Amino acid sequence: MKTKGEVVFFAVCVAFFGFMGAQAVALMGEGRAGEIGSALWPLIALCAALGLSAVLLFQAVRRPAAAAVGGEASEPDARDEARRRRKAVVASTACFFLYLVAISFLGFILATLFFIPAFAFALGERRTKVLVAAPLILTTVMTAVFIKFLTIPFPKGVGVFAAFSRLFY
Amino acid sequence: MLEIYGQAFATVLLPQNLIAMVLGALWGLLAGALPGISTSMGVVLILSFTYTLAPMTALVLLVGAYLGGITGGGITSILFGIPGEPSSVPTVIEGHALAKQGKAAAAMWTYLLCSIFGGLFSVLFMIVATPLIADFALRFGPAEYFALTILGLSVVSGLSGGSMLKGFLSCFFGLFLATIGTDGITGEERFTFGTVTLLGGVNFVVAMVGLLAVSEIMMEAEEPFKEYKGMVEYRGLLEELPRFSLFRKYWLTMIRSPIIGTIVGALPGAGATIAAFLAYGEAARTAKHEPAKFGKGAIEGLMAAECANNASTGGSMTILLSLGIPGSNTTAMLVAAFMIHGMQPGPLLLSQRPDIVYGIFTAMIVINLLLLAITGTAIRLFLQLNRLPYSVFSAAILILCVVGAFGINNSVDDMMLMFVFSLIGYFMRKFGVPVAPCILALVLGDLAELSLRRALLLSGGSPLGLVSSPISAVLLLGALVSIVYPLIKKPKMLASS
Numbered sequence: 001m002k003t004k005g006e007v008v009f010f011a012v013c014v015a016f017f018g019f020m021g022a023q024a025v026a027l028m029g030e031g032r033a034g035e036i037g038s039a040l041w042p043l044i045a046l047c048a049a050l051g052l053s054a055v056l057l058f059q060a061v062r063r064p065a066a067a068a069v070g071g072e073a074s075e076p077d078a079r080d081e082a083r084r085r086r087k088a089v090v091a092s093t094a095c096f097f098l099y100l101v102a103i104s105f106l107g108f109i110l111a112t113l114f115f116i117p118a119f120a121f122a123l124g125e126r127r128t129k130v131l132v133a134a135p136l137i138l139t140t141v142m143t144a145v146f147i148k149f150l151t152i153p154f155p156k157g158v159g160v161f162a163a164f165s166r167l168f169y
Numbered sequence: 170m171l172e173i174y175g176q177a178f179a180t181v182l183l184p185q186n187l188i189a190m191v192l193g194a195l196w197g198l199l200a201g202a203l204p205g206i207s208t209s210m211g212v213v214l215i216l217s218f219t220y221t222l223a224p225m226t227a228l229v230l231l232v233g234a235y236l237g238g239i240t241g242g243g244i245t246s247i248l249f250g251i252p253g254e255p256s257s258v259p260t261v262i263e264g265h266a267l268a269k270q271g272k273a274a275a276a277m278w279t280y281l282l283c284s285i286f287g288g289l290f291s292v293l294f295m296i297v298a299t300p301l302i303a304d305f306a307l308r309f310g311p312a313e314y315f316a317l318t319i320l321g322l323s324v325v326s327g328l329s330g331g332s333m334l335k336g337f338l339s340c341f342f343g344l345f346l347a348t349i350g351t352d353g354i355t356g357e358e359r360f361t362f363g364t365v366t367l368l369g370g371v372n373f374v375v376a377m378v379g380l381l382a383v384s385e386i387m388m389e390a391e392e393p394f395k396e397y398k399g400m401v402e403y404r405g406l407l408e409e410l411p412r413f414s415l416f417r418k419y420w421l422t423m424i425r426s427p428i429i430g431t432i433v434g435a436l437p438g439a440g441a442t443i444a445a446f447l448a449y450g451e452a453a454r455t456a457k458h459e460p461a462k463f464g465k466g467a468i469e470g471l472m473a474a475e476c477a478n479n480a481s482t483g484g485s486m487t488i489l490l491s492l493g494i495p496g497s498n499t500t501a502m503l504v505a506a507f508m509i510h511g512m513q514p515g516p517l518l519l520s521q522r523p524d525i526v527y528g529i530f531t532a533m534i535v536i537n538l539l540l541l542a543i544t545g546t547a548i549r550l551f552l553q554l555n556r557l558p559y560s561v562f563s564a565a566i567l568i569l570c571v572v573g574a575f576g577i578n579n580s581v582d583d584m585m586l587m588f589v590f591s592l593i594g595y596f597m598r599k600f601g602v603p604v605a606p607c608i609l610a611l612v613l614g615d616l617a618e619l620s621l622r623r624a625l626l627l628s629g630g631s632p633l634g635l636v637s638s639p640i641s642a643v644l645l646l647g648a649l650v651s652i653v654y655p656l657i658k659k660p661k662m663l664a665s666s
Binding site: 099 | 561575
């Protein structure tokens with residue numbers, strides 16, 4: 001069954017591989033006998049990927065729509081469930097992205113301390129004990145193993161956060 | 170020869186290596202046992218720990234995780250009916266049925282003993298076969314290497330799952346990713362768009378962590394994890410340990426299954442899953458004692474599947490060490506580990522670093538014995554681990570991913586690149602595009618391109634130079650068969666299993 005997302009996904013693939021293919025063409029140049037230059041190999045890969053994406057896009061467009069065939073997607077419960085799932089993915093992905101950004105500003109320890117409960121909450125964890133105890137335990141373990149034992153030089157953060165991080169590493 | 174193995178044993182049994190093997194095996198068992206963490210993901214997650222370790226210590230740690238992961242897949246399969254690994258699906262069918270009949274502990278011990286037997290059997294095969302294959306492979310030039318990488322890439326058909334088109338799309342995307350950065354021959358910049366981060370190319374560890382591990386967590390977020398709280402009665406070791414008569418009764422299965430597992434494991438792309446299904450299917454087809462029990466708790470089916478999936482590890486390692494072809498996702502991670510420590514698995518490894526090759530042989534024997542001891546004593550602990558809240562557990566996995574990506578170059582850019590790959594991996598999985606072929610192509614792409622260009626330079630640009638030697642012609646023919654054969658056979662085999 002066709003989904004809108006599938007059509008969009010393969011359309012993006014076609015656009016991406018087409019754009020990169022054009023970039024690869026620009027790499028072509030004259031070489032010695034037998035020398036195939038920098039462009040040939042990526043061109044082969046990109047042309048093949050472009051062709052396959054186009055075929056898959058065509059297949060996705062031609063398939064009958066999901067709602068029209070099954071009718072399940074139109075049920076309120078199924079729609080609510082799908083929306084809830086999407087929310088969980090978006091929220092947890094956003095948490096992870098913010099964590100990666102925050103590491104540079106807050107430092108590894110503080111960012112990790114905030115990330116764990118936020119991520120667990122985004123996944124649906126509501127037990128207060130877990131949300132409080134898990135960050136403390138996990139951050140302590142991670143700090144001990146990676147910062148103290150393996151001495152990985154994680155970012156310390158900026159300003160007052162850097163001063164806090166320096167207490168530990 | 171005995172002297173070499175004596176030295177290898179002495180090296181492997183050094184305290185730091187012994188600790189690494191124990192930790193690797195423990196982590197692998199955990200990764201294999203817990204749904205949501207595959208063996209390959211488990212190996213990726215500990216890759217970051219190995220950067221500062223000595224090569225031998227790093228490799229035995231990772232091999233420990235690999236063997237542990239394949240073994241651990243059976244734990245949750247039997248106890249909770251959840252395959253920790255795809256190769257454990259036959260174990261779920263028979264093992265979990267036995268557990269529901271109140272024979273969980275007996276099934277666990279049978280699975281464990283068969284797994285270790287299969288693992289040890291395949292190590293013996295590896296010891297005999299690897300030097301022979303490596304000697305032969307020393308005759309390889311650029312054309313042969315190109316043909317070999319194409320043979321490696323041809324396993325895409327085996328890794329594609331449902332759609333071959335999507336599998337090949339993923340593969341070509343991986344080949345493209347491998348071309349990003351500075352060209353190894355002309356020094357030209359390709360697809361870097363002026364960024365310094367991409368000058369050195371896409372780091373495969375960063376890509377693997379994003380595509381495999383983080384995207385898997387994102388997929389899990391979509392389908393909430395179930396918490397399994399069912400306890401299984403355990404009456405003690407002596408009560409539950411299977412008797413020798415059981416193995417004597419099914420002697421044919423005990424011999425046939427590891428042979429199937431080792432041979433299938435040695436075929437690039439076939440791996441533990443197909444090995445387990447084949448051996449299970451063969452046991453079901455030839456069952457003499459209780460054929461009606463298959464599907465309802467046949468101990469023979471459990472034995473066949475577990476002997477075969479563990480035996481596949483030796484087969485995979487044989488082609489990895491002798492030819493440098495990663496036969497599965499996990500052995501592709503091991504290629505990355507070799508490269509991180511300045512080594513290239515393949516024909517030259519045996520002549521350049523025999524200490525490493527023989528060390529791995531002996532380590533695999535030791536790890537299998539360690540797995541027997543660890544799993545045997547830790548069955549109750551594994552029961553408790555499945556009670557951990559998944560939300561916190563997945564947060565911990567993501568932190569390990571961040572550590573893995575950052576630790577390569579101590580670069581924040583690598584973490585961001587990992588995030589980009591995790592989004593790509595998520596959407597690939599979401600729309601049924603398998604990520605494994607992409608990773609395989611990313612690992613093999615660079616070698617394939619350089620070999621092709623060198624071969625064409627030597628032949629003055631004639632493509633016939635690629636098939637002028639018998640070795641390259643046979644390898645390319647093998648690649649063709651490897652692509653076409655699963656198209657015909659795989660659906661039939663899975664249906665019959």
